[in-house]
Amino acid sequence: MNSIKRYIQYSKLGLLAVHLLAPSFEYTSININELSQQPTVFQTADQPVTLETKRDRILCWVTTSPKTHSRAQLIKDTWGSRCDKLIFMSSIQDDTLPDAIILPTVNDTYENLWGKTQEALKYLYLHHLDDAEWFYKADDDTYAVLENMHYLLSGFDASTALYLGFKYKNPGVRQGFMSGGSGYVLTKEAIRRFVEIGLPKLNSPQISHNVCVSGPKGLEDLNLGSCLAKLNVTAGDSRDKSDMERFLPMSLENMMCGNLNCPENDFLQQWAFYPLKMGIECCSPYAVSFHYVRDHELKIYEYLIYGLRMYERRNN
Amino acid sequence: MTNLLTTNVLKKFQRNFVFYTSARTSVRGLFVGFVLGIFAAQLMVISLPLQVMDTTAIIKQSGLIEFIQKVEDLGIFQEIKAAHTGDERTSTGPDERKRTTRRDRILCWVATSPKTHSRAQLVRETWGKRCDKLLFMSSKRDEKLPDAIVLPVNDTYENLWGKTQEAFRYIYQHHLNEADWFYKADDDTYAVMENMRHLLLKFNASAPIHLGFKYKNPEVTQGFHSGGPGYILTREAVRRFVEIGLGHNNVTNSANSSGSSLCVPGHAGLEDFNIGKCLAKLNVTTGDSRDEKEMERFLPWSLEDMICGHLKFPGSWFLRDWSFYPLKKDMECCSPYAVSFHYVKDYQLKIYEYLIYGLRLHSRSF
Numbered sequence: 057m058n059s060i061k062r063y064i065q066y067s068k069l070g071l072l073a074v075h076l077l078a079p080s081f082e083y084t085s086i087n088i089n090e091l092s093q094q095p096t097v098f099q100t101a102d103q104p105v106t107l108e109t110k111r112d113r114i115l116c117w118v119t120t121s122p123k124t125h126s127r128a129q130l131i132k133d134t135w136g137s138r139c140d141k142l143i144f145m146s147s148i149q150d151d152t153l154p155d156a157i158i159l160p161t162v163n164d165t166y167e168n169l170w171g172k173t174q175e176a177l178k179y180l181y182l183h184h185l186d187d188a189e190w191f192y193k194a195d196d197d198t199y200a201v202l203e204n205m206h207y208l209l210s211g212f213d214a215s216t217a218l219y220l221g222f223k224y225k226n227p228g229v230r231q232g233f234m235s236g237g238s239g240y241v242l243t244k245e246a247i248r249r250f251v252e253i254g255l256p257k258l259n260s261p262q263i264s265h266n267v268c269v270s271g272p273k274g275l276e277d278l279n280l281g282s283c284l285a286k287l288n289v290t291a292g293d294s295r296d297k298s299d300m301e302r303f304l305p306m307s308l309e310n311m312m313c314g315n316l317n318c319p320e321n322d323f324l325q326q327w328a329f330y331p332l333k334m335g336i337e338c339c340s341p342y343a344v345s346f347h348y349v350r351d352h353e354l355k356i357y358e359y360l361i362y363g364l365r366m367y368e369r370r371n372n
Numbered sequence: 373m374t375n376l377l378t379t380n381v382l383k384k385f386q387r388n389f390v391f392y393t394s395a396r397t398s399v400r401g402l403f404v405g406f407v408l409g410i411f412a413a414q415l416m417v418i419s420l421p422l423q424v425m426d427t428t429a430i431i432k433q434s435g436l437i438e439f440i441q442k443v444e445d446l447g448i449f450q451e452i453k454a455a456h457t458g459d460e461r462t463s464t465g466p467d468e469r470k471r472t473t474r475r476d477r478i479l480c481w482v483a484t485s486p487k488t489h490s491r492a493q494l495v496r497e498t499w500g501k502r503c504d505k506l507l508f509m510s511s512k513r514d515e516k517l518p519d520a521i522v523l524p525v526n527d528t529y530e531n532l533w534g535k536t537q538e539a540f541r542y543i544y545q546h547h548l549n550e551a552d553w554f555y556k557a558d559d560d561t562y563a564v565m566e567n568m569r570h571l572l573l574k575f576n577a578s579a580p581i582h583l584g585f586k587y588k589n590p591e592v593t594q595g596f597h598s599g600g601p602g603y604i605l606t607r608e609a610v611r612r613f614v615e616i617g618l619g620h621n622n623v624t625n626s627a628n629s630s631g632s633s634l635c636v637p638g639h640a641g642l643e644d645f646n647i648g649k650c651l652a653k654l655n656v657t658t659g660d661s662r663d664e665k666e667m668e669r670f671l672p673w674s675l676e677d678m679i680c681g682h683l684k685f686p687g688s689w690f691l692r693d694w695s696f697y698p699l700k701k702d703m704e705c706c707s708p709y710a711v712s713f714h715y716v717k718d719y720q721l722k723i724y725e726y727l728i729y730g731l732r733l734h735s736r737s738f
Contacts, residue, residue: 066399066404207734312722312726313719336725342734352679355676355679359679360675363708364728366564366709366728367566
C-alpha cells in the first residue's frame, strides 16, 4: 500500500519536474515558418481573430491650393508615403509642388469646392480607377493613420457601392453624408456611379430633376453625400466596436474639450449622425484621420504616433 | 586515499537512502512521471498550430501566460500602442533584464501658480498620475488645486529661483525618504514616465547627479539643465543642495540673509541656471541623458521648434547656439525614447495623452 502511494507521489513529482522544465524547451520547438504561412492575421489583445488574405489598395488624393503647397510636401514626408498611391489636386504647378494635378476650369476658391470635387472624381475615374480598391479624399490639413484605415476597410466589401467617413445627419439626406474635412473613402463602384450617372445628368441642360446639384458652388461634402445617396451608394458606419468615431472632423483639441466651453462642439453634437461623446471618449483608439493638423503639426503627429516609443515593464 | 573516502561516503549515503526509501518504487515512479509529463507536453505542442489563432482558448487550457508573452515576442500578434511597447525585448541582454527588476521611486513636483491651476489639474489627470508621488508647488490654494503646497514666495516669473529653493527645501523637510529621484516640471510639461524610469536605470540613484536637457555656459563647465522639460535630482543631490547650498542648517537663503551660502542669494534669477551653477559647486555631476544614438530625451522647446527649428530659425537660435551637445535636425532632434516635452499647454496635455497612450496602430503581420 505504502509503495503504491510512494509510486504515485514520485510520478507526480516527475510530472511537475517536466512542467517546470517545459517552458524552456517545449514551446520554442514551434515551427515559426509554418505559422507564417497561415493567412495573415489582424489581431488585437481582446478581440477575436479575423482572417484576411488580400490587401486592398488605397489611393489618397489631397486637395490643396497654391497658398498651401508647402503642406503638400509635409504630407509627402509624413503619412502620405503610406498610401499606395498619392495624388495632389491643385490649380497650378509650382516649384513647391511640381507634380500637382491641375483640374480644369475651376476657380480655386472655397466656394468652388464642389466643382473641384466633381473634377477630381472625374479625373480619378479617367486615369486611376484601376490603381486601387479604395479612394480616400483628404485636405492638406489632414493627418491620416493608414494602418488603421486598412484595418477599418478590411471589414467592408470593396466591390460594393459604399463610402465611409464622419457622418453628419441632414434633413435632405436620410442616410447622412460624410464630412469633407476629416476625409472620406469611396469604393471604385461609388466613383463609377458618380461619374457615369451622376455627373452627366448634372451637366445636362434638359434635366428635369437633378440627380446631383449642378454648378461648382455649394458645400462639397453635403452635395456629394446627397448625390451618392440618390445613386444608391451606401453611407457606411465607420465607428469602432465601442461606437467611437474613427474619422475626427474637428481638431483634437476641440474634440477633447470636455467640460470647457467650446462653441464648435455644439454644432458637432447637434449634427453628428451617431451620438457623440466628448472628452477623451470622443476618439477611437483606432482613429483613422485627424483634421486641422497644419503645417509643422503634421510632423509633430508623425513623431508622436510613429516616432515615440515606450519602455514598459513586463510585470508591473 | 580518495577512493576509499568516496566509497565510504557512497556506502553511507546508500545505507541512508535505502533506510528511508524503497529505491525501486520511487525511481520507477519518477520515471513514469517524467514520461507522462513529456507525453502531455507533446500533445499540447502538436495541437498548437490549429489553436494559435484563438489565444483565449489557449490561455484557458494551459493557464500559461508566459506562453502568450512568448508568442507575442515572435511578432505574430501586432497590435501595438502608438508608442510601440516592449522594445526592451529586442534590446535587452541578461544584465539589463536583471536591472529592470529594480524599481526606483520618482517624486514629481510641478511648479504652478494660481493663474494656471487648471493646467495643474490636467497634469494630474494625464502624466502626473504615473509618478510615485506628485506635488504641486504654488503660492495659494484654491478650489481648482486644493492640495497645492503653498510656498513663501512672490509668485512671479522673476522669483522662480526663490520658488525652486523653497520647493526643494520643503521636499527635503517632508519627503526626502519617499523617493530616490526628484523630478521638477512646469505645468506646461508633458512627461513620459515609463521612458523616464528606463533612463534612470542607467544611473546610480545614490550618487550626487542630476539629469535633463543640458545647456552650456561659460560659468558652468559641466553645463546646466533646462527648467522647461524639467530636470531630475538624486536624493543626495537634493540633500547637498538644501543642506550645504542653501545653508539649511545655518542660515536660510532669504532675500535679507547675509549668511554664507554657495548658491546665488535671494529669490530673483534664472532658476535653472542658478541651480545648475550651485549644484556644480556642490560637486553634483550633470549626467548625459541622451539615448544610444545621441538623441535628446528631454525636449526644452515645443515639438514644432525641436523638429522644424532649423527651418524657422536659420540664423542665430538660442537652442542651437547654447545646447551642450550638437543639436540634430528634423526628426532626429528627438529620441524615440523621449522623457519630456515642454510648452504643452492646457488641452494639448490631453492630446499628447491620447496620441501617446490612447491611439493604437493595427499593423499587418506578414
